[in-house]
Each structure stands twice: as C-alpha cells, then as structure tokens.
Amino acid sequence: MVEISDVEDPRVDDFRDLSRADRRPDRPGGRGLVIAEGVVVVERLLASPYPVRALFGVRRRVEELVETSAHLDVPAYVASAEVMAQVVGFHLNRGVLAVADRAPAVEPARLIARSRKLAVLEGVGDHENLGALFRNAAALGLDGLLLGAGCSDPLYRRSVRVSMGHVLRVPFAHLDAWPGDLKTLRDNGFRIAALTPRAGSESLRDAGLDRGKVAVLLGSEGPGLTDEAIDAADLAVRIPMSGEVDSLNVATAGAITFHAMSGV
C-alpha cells in the first residue's frame, strides 16, 4: 500500500478526471482503461481476465480488498476521500477504484461454439441498458452476449458499474458483418429468435426458447430491431403487453426473455 497525499502525484494518473469522455477508446485521446468502482465490482475485476494495473481508494476499502484478495500483486494507492475526489474529479461514494487494461477480444466463433443460450444486441447505445443486460444475463444463466451493429462499449465505466461488474465475467464478442454474421449461429445449430412486438410474432410463452440452442436478438427501445435483423432470424417472438403500450425497457424485456430461455 502506497500513501498518496499530493493530488498531482503521477502514480495515480490512471485515475485522473474520470468523468471526462476521453477515457473512452472510441474518442480522440481515449485510452479505454477498464475502471471498476466499489469493493464488489473491484473484486470481480481482480477475478477477471483483465490485467489490473492498480487500485486507488480510502484506507478502509483498500484494506477490505487486500484481505479478501490472496494474490494482489498490483500497487494499491491509498488517499483521503478529499485527495481522491480531486484526482478523480468527483466525489466517490464507493471509496475504491481499480483500473485494468483491456483483454484481447473474444472471437465470436469461439464463444458461439461453447454456448447454448446467447443474447445478440443491435443498436443498444445506452450504457446503462447495456450494463443492466449483462447483469440480467449473468443472473439468469446466459452463456454470453454478441454485440451487433450500433452497440456502445460495454467496458465503459458506467456500463461496468450498472452491470455490477458482470460485464467483466459474462463473455461477449463483437459481430462485424451485420446481420450476416448471424449465419455462424445457425451453422452451430442455434435457433435465432427476434424479440419484436411486430404483428404475427409468437408469444414468448409458446416459443419454447428453453429447448436447445437459442440466440435471442434484442433491439434498442424506441426503434427496436431493424427489418434486416428480424428477417435474418428463424422466428419472431413477443412479450404480450396490455392495452395502451409502451415497450418495456430493453434490459427488462431481456430479463423476461432470459428467464424463459433458462427453463428453470
């Protein structure tokens, strides 16, 4: 444990000004470090394949982590809440952070080959929805997520937090050709179900998504799935809704569907 008392100390540069968008690799100057906030999420980061660079927190929280993490061979920087707030750029309720480098991307074909239940996302641009989908996928037993066109970066800080760190545990892969890459799923024996309120789609209860290998396509709320994605699926499935309809939030619709897929 290394005490940090100088706000300008370069050893905590990885943790500086976190609310600025330039932490994102998709923005100019962005470095794309993976950032975990709070004891539970930091523990998940330490247990993940992501190479952790350092911890930074108030003494009590860092000590908590050092006790539970047997092989913590990274620097742990300790500071007062005030110094932390000045480095990070905002007051941190959760008292501890960790940063990691990205791990090599997972090949879609490898993830598909070892999975039975998958979600495939199209156009999920909202980081909180993306994080919530990973949390729900973890809780309800999905084997992984495939990210199609128009999805945000699930490793962005806000997604990591809303996912409760499950984005660091549930495998995901990016599909490049969209929706052409869905063919890989079919070649591997998956039934592809598009979740859509479109007329003629089958009720979720009757679709038997608990049987066999299934990949469910989920689109963002608002526009929903594109026609191309729906046409590339084997069947269209809907969650029946009452009267005057608002679509459900995409992560909520996902949770209902993942539960139906689980068969338990």
Add this chain to the structure above:
Amino acid sequence: MVEISDVEDPRVDDFRDLSRADRRPDRPGGRGLVIAEGVVVVERLLASPYPVRALFGVRRRVEELVETSAHLDVPAYVASAEVMAQVVGFHLNRGVLAVADRAPAVEPARLIARSRKLAVLEGVGDHENLGALFRNAAALGLDGLLLGAGCSDPLYRRSVRVSMGHVLRVPFAHLDAWPGDLKTLRDNGFRIAALTPRAGSESLRDAGLDRGKVAVLLGSEGPGLTDEAIDAADLAVRIPMSGEVDSLNVATAGAITFHAMSGV
C-alpha cells in the same frame, strides 16, 4: 396560452426550483404537487384523475399538447428555454411540464375488490425502482399496486418520470397495518406469493401464478422482504438464478414475475 418573459412571474410559482426536496409532501414545507415532464407524460397526467393546475413549456411543445388535448381548460404558460431553465432550476430536455394537485387516496379495499392481479411492495424506497415497477405493471397487465411499510412516494417527480407516467394510470393504495392488512387480500380470495430467494421457495415457473387471484409481495433489493411479510404469505416463490448470485433489481424481478402472472 400565456407568454412568460419575467423569471420572477408569480404565475409560474408552481414550477419554481423543482430540484429542491421541498416539493415533497413528506418534507417540511413540501407541497407535494404532482409534476409531469415531457409530452407523453403530460398527456397521461391530463388523462388522469389528478386535477391539473397548469402547463409550462416552450411554445413548440405546448402547441403539440394543445392540439392533442381537446378540453384543455387550464392555463398554458409559454416561455423560452432559458426562462424555463431559470424558473425550474435546471435545463429541461423535455421542454414541457404540467403540475397537478393530488387526488384523494384510493381505499385498499376498493382496489382489492376490483382486481385479480396485484403487486404488494415492502421497503421500496428508491424512487426510480418504484417508477420502473409501475411501468412494468402497466405493460404486463397488473390491476394495481399496494404499498406496504417503507415505500417512497410514487408521485414524486422522479418516480413519475421513470414510470413514463404510468404511476398516474395504474391504481395504487397504501396499506396502513403491515403486514396485518394483507388479510384483506386473503378475505377477497387472493393467493399471496412472496418473492424471495429463501431456501425451500418454489420456482416461479411451477407456482402457477397465472391462475386465479394472485398478489405478489416484492421487497427492496438488498434486504429483501422481512420475515413477517414472508410469513404472512401463502407461498414463497423464487426466480432461479445461476451460480454466483446478485439478486436482480427489484423492478426487473417484478417484471419477470408479472409476466408469469399474466398467463399470456
């Protein structure tokens, strides 16, 4: 339509400093007006039993509402986005607000007598979770919600917004004696199911909640339902979760359960 150009104009006092907690009736000085934000939610407020006092918005949004609302017999104040932001206390993305007085509370016995599927909440203190539960209840066909001990005010601005205005449409009532008032449900032929991960609880899939009159008890994430609430129920039901468990968000667990109750 009345043009407002003076930030101090007393005619828009109902809309002043909305982010201050004193809008809440449970706080000293709180007035507890019902506040709707955005065209869709304001439309739901206009169609609700709540007596609307006034609208306030930028011209384009107010005109949109005046066109769709045939009998709009309340003052509609129009201002620039800058004047609005100064009155309200923050910049308003949605461009229009409405305020209403509260309607008389619904009697639990009346709501129970006319319902078949209900949710009963205990300790749901988070306004966003509360709002999301109303949205999910509306989408998935519940007849209403009963609020037990420790719940927040569902008519607080943030709940109204997250519910997409459905808190203004889905009936709710407060239970005073907790959990004693659950007896009224049983007297009306309801089966009472407590949602809890507790050992020995039945899988949601096997509990047959789609049959007959059912009330599901939901507790806040974290502590969950109290033992008293679980003991007062007829059966305990769980959503099976995989491996290393985080409980689902209460609104998400609610959505999965409401879907199972709907039977469609």
